[in-house]
């Protein structure tokens with residue numbers, strides 16, 4: 001799966017359906033009448049596209065990623081400045097004038113220390129944070145297979161591997177982030193936003209199963225190739241739910 005433009009574009013319609021509409025509306029409101037939004041780990045700009053039509057025309061975006069090729073695609077969206085930055089260096093973020101910080105499918109890659117640093121930074125600046133689609137560890141298929149459970153366990157273990165910023169939070173990302181923001185006095189709301197991958201999204205389903213099997217195998221699960229072959233063969237006749245969480249954290253001073 002990785003972060004290829006092809007994978008990001010396969011998942012974007014499913015992400016869009018999964019996002020919680022009420023939390024998105026609250027995030028739009030939190031961005032204020034003159035929105036300047038900083039999106040962390042923007043990829044090709046899916047968060048900007050998810051906000052499209054909800055913001056005034058003069059809204060501005062700062063899009064941050066460490067992958068220049070993805071940013072090159074995002075650049076074409078207009079209304080945005082792109083920044084090739086490693087999120088390890090939070091002090092380098094262009095926060096001047098920013099009214100809301102966003103992220104999508106990012107927190108599960110990050111470490112608890114990184115989240116604590118982000119919370120401290122946003123608390124200091126009094127800026128709210130909206131993070132959509134953090135994986136929460138739940139994977140379910142209908143019909144189920146006996147190996148779904150051990151594969152899921154191994155995949156979740158793999159999700160906790162270091163992705164460059166310390167041990168990744170993986171399935172704990174939303175819970176840990178919500179606790180950290182709440183401790184800093186933010187008002188935190190969240191919604192469960194599972195992917196619902198049905199017969200309309202079989203290409204994504206097959207790609208996802210390949211990625212899960214590879215990660216589970218690297219984490220020590222056995223028979224992942226057999227599992228993947230069976231799952232891929234059933235993709236057009238099965239429903240897959242992958243658990244995610246959206247969170248919104250608003251600073252104490254926010255009206």
Ligand SMILES: C[S@@+](CC[C@H](N)C(=O)[O-])C[C@H]1O[C@@H](n2cnc3c(N)ncnc32)[C@H](O)[C@@H]1O
Pocket residue numbers: 003008040041042043044045046047064065066067070085086087088103104105106109164165
């Ligand atoms: C799963 S993708 C999500 C992309 C986009 N937000 C979306 O929802 O389609 C994670 C993104 O985070 C970026 N990323 C991961 N680690 C990063 C880091 N240390 N610094 C900057 N960007 C990073 C990746 O390049 C990738 O674009």
